[in-house]
Amino acid sequence: MSARMKIxxxxxxxxxxxxxxxxxxxxxxxxxxxxALADAGLTIRDVDxxxxxxESPIDVAHYLGITPNWYDGTSVGGxxxxxxxxxxxxxxRAGLCHTVLVLHGExxxxxxxxxxxxxxxxxxxxxxxxxxxxxxxxxxxxxPVMRFLARPSKIWPRSWWRKAIGxxxxxxxxxxxxxxxxxxSVRP
Amino acid sequence: MSAPSAPAKMxxxxxxxxxxxxxxxxxxxxxxxxxxxxxxxxxxxxLSCPSCGSRKTDWVRAAGRGRLYSFVISHMAAPGWQGETPxxxxxxxxxxxxxxxxxxxxxxxxxxxxxxxxxxxxxxxARGDKMLPLFKPAGAAQ
Numbered sequence: 001m002s003a004r005m006k007i008x009x010x011x012x013x014x015x016x017x018x019x020x021x022x023x024x025x026x027x028x029x030x031x032x033x034x035x036a037l038a039d040a041g042l043t044i045r046d047v048d049x050x051x052x053x054x055e056s057p058i059d060v061a062h063y064l065g066i067t068p069n070w071y072d073g074t075s076v077g078g079x080x081x082x083x084x085x086x087x088x089x090x091x092x093r094a095g096l097c098h099t100v101l102v103l104h105g106e107x108x109x110x111x112x113x114x115x116x117x118x119x120x121x122x123x124x125x126x127x128x129x130x131x132x133x134x135x136x137x138x139x140x141x142x143x144p145v146m147r148f149l150a151r152p153s154k155i156w157p158r159s160w161w162r163k164a165i166g167x168x169x170x171x172x173x174x175x176x177x178x179x180x181x182x183x184x185s186v187r188p
Numbered sequence: 189m190s191a192p193s194a195p196a197k198m199x200x201x202x203x204x205x206x207x208x209x210x211x212x213x214x215x216x217x218x219x220x221x222x223x224x225x226x227x228x229x230x231x232x233x234x235l236s237c238p239s240c241g242s243r244k245t246d247w248v249r250a251a252g253r254g255r256l257y258s259f260v261i262s263h264m265a266a267p268g269w270q271g272e273t274p275x276x277x278x279x280x281x282x283x284x285x286x287x288x289x290x291x292x293x294x295x296x297x298x299x300x301x302x303x304x305x306x307x308x309x310x311x312x313x314a315r316g317d318k319m320l321p322l323f324k325p326a327g328a329a330q
Contacts, residue, residue: 119198127200128232129289131320133266134277143279143289147258150304187261187274187299 007089011040015105024113028105029060042099049088049100053080054115060103070097078137080104138186146188197268199316206233208247213319218250218310220284229284250284252310254323257281261297280308280323294324 013035015028023031029052037043049070052060057071070091072084081104088100107114120126134140202210209231212219220229223237224244236243257279265273276292293311295301307326312319 121198121201122203124232126198127202127206130198130266131200131315132277132289132291133197133262133269133272133275134260134289135266136264139260139262139264139266139277142260143258143277146260147279147304185262185264187263 005093007092009085010099011036011038011042013039019109020107021110021112023105023107023110025055025105025107025115026059026063026113028107029055029103030063032105033060033064033101033103036101046099047101049091049097051081051084051088051100051102053084053104055105064101066101068097070100142186142188149188194270195267197266197315200318200320203233205235209233210318212247212249213312213321216312216319218252218282218321219247220250220282220286221245222248229282229286231282231286231288248284250282250310253326254280254282254308254310256292256302256304256306256308257287258304259292259302261299261302276302278308278323288321290320291322292324293322294328 013032015023015031015035020028033044037047044064044066047064047066048068050057050061050064050066050068051072051074053073053075057068057073061068061071072087072091074080074083074087076083081102084102088097088102091097092100119130121130129140134143200210209219220231221233221237222229222245223240223242224246225242226237226240228237228239229248229250230238235245237245259276259278261274261276263274265271269275274297276295276297278290278292279287280290281287292302292308293313308323309326310321311324313322314320
């Protein structure tokens, strides 16, 4: 394979967002898969690679009726799918596969078919972070932000905080101290 | 069938590598690992120095003094924390070098009372069979 071989993201799609009590996390992946294939003008017959974090890529492949030549189940938190895209490009370049579905689905609101997030009390997190009530992105990810924003050379306009809101977002703008009508969840 | 019980706060469970740390908190000492090759102090406990890779490490007692490196005031309750919000999750910069996560006590969970780099000192609070290292403003009563 040539190092200049062109590899493209040929299609992309989201499931519906919000409370979806009729879809498991596995169903959500399959729904996203069919929407993304439609966007790309492809079918499952074109697919020979699967990725999925948390849920086994083997189970996802069985569900969809795909026999993959290559799969990746790297599970490293919320950046897993970005990592999967890079791994998929490398796999295609190496000749291991041709067309890869990079999938994820979470039933955070409805908790359907959601594997438990195991938090071992023996892990570094379990011994040295979780006991202090730091347990979720809103009250963990802002810890470095507070220090970062305190640096005089790194003042971010407050408007930046509101820009990461997608068109299907259901929670609305980030709560800030200048919107006191909203219930505060974490400060900052 | 018993009714599902309310979730409890996380109680740390020691591994062989971290046992000296938790033995220390039990007797009112904050202990750190120290690399006898490069002199680096580190937390959390592990088999080798994260600065130079040496496996020659020992344990030392920290002074228990530090500064407020960063914090969040959490109005969200972690499992077991219902009724205790808001609470302060703090990153403490220890005098010896390592930074550790902890909670602040003896100070209101109010941004007006929390100043970055304010001096802190360790205090200990029971959690299950462990004593957890928490921090309070230096010189403050708990």
